[in-house]
Amino acid sequence: MRLKVDLLPKSSYPDVVIVVDVLRATTTAPILLGVTDQLFVTPSLRSARAYAQEHGLLLAGEREGMPPEGFNYGASPAALRTLKLDRDVVLTTENGPRALEQVEGAKSVLLGSFYNARAVLEEAARRATEEIALVCAGQNGNETLEDTVCAGFLARRLEKMLPEVELRDSARLAMALLRAFPDPQEALVQSTAGKLLARLDLHEDLAVSSLISQTEVVPVLKDTLGGEGGKIYRFERA
Structure with a gap:
């Protein structure tokens, strides 16, 4: 079993992919799927x-x-985790959904973050037969501190779960960066996206997004649908 980390999405994944967009899509997604049937x-x-x-x-x-104008809610995990919803949700953010365009051909596509770390790793290990790829969404085509540190955190946890796993150098690189940030929230605070959220007075999102294994919900891609302006990806709980 191979384990690799891609700091930005690529175009070919044979087995299991965990998409990581900590701020905020893959933190918010399991929160929403905790109170809806589909996302x-x-x-x-x-x-x-x-x-x-x-x-x-x-x-x-x-x-x-x-x-955006006319939306019922933002993408704030801090705000959304207190809601009780009576309908399914359409979620759009700037980076995580674009990563899905690159990885949708994988055998299994999961959404992972600090927030559902244990559950998403257990699900990935259960599904994988040859490779688990931790794919960072990045930001506007650039690598991001918060996604890379989270991928390193997940890689380290997975190495402990599967001692026989073959670590690619990319996984070791992300794990090495993790050692510089033993407190995940510090990486989020120092990141470009984190600084934007701080300027918007969304400090609680940084705190919630750094919480570890708060939910057992693992979003798994079920279908890809056509949309008027771009693809729509339908997720359910694993």
Whole structure:
């Protein structure tokens, strides 16, 4: 069994992928799926609005950290984890959904973060036969501190779960960076995305996003649907 970390998404994954977008898509997604049956994820505002209107769904998401016009909710995990919802949700953010465009061909696509760390690793280990790839979403095509540190954290945990796993150098690189940030929240605070959230006075999102193994919910990709402005990815609980 191989374990690798991609600091940015690539285009070919044969087995199990865990997409990591800590701030905030893959932290928010398991929170939403904890109170809904399905979660629809898209990079496109147009697709999100059209699909939600057609199917009577709620809209959650962000652009530059803030809820787009007309949305029911933002993408704040701190705010969303207190909600009780009566409808499924369409989620759109800027980076995590775009990573799905690169990894959708994998055998299994899971969404992972600090928040569901134990559960997502157990699910990945159960599904994988040859490789687990931790794929960082990045930000606008650039590597990010918070995703890389989280991938290193997950890689270290997985190495302990599966002592026989073959670590690729990319996994060792992420694990080495993790040693510089023994407190995950510090990596989030120092990251570019973290500084944006701090300027928007969303400090609680940084705290919630650094919490470890708070839920057993693992979003798993079930279907890819066509949308007016871009693909829509349907997730259910594993």
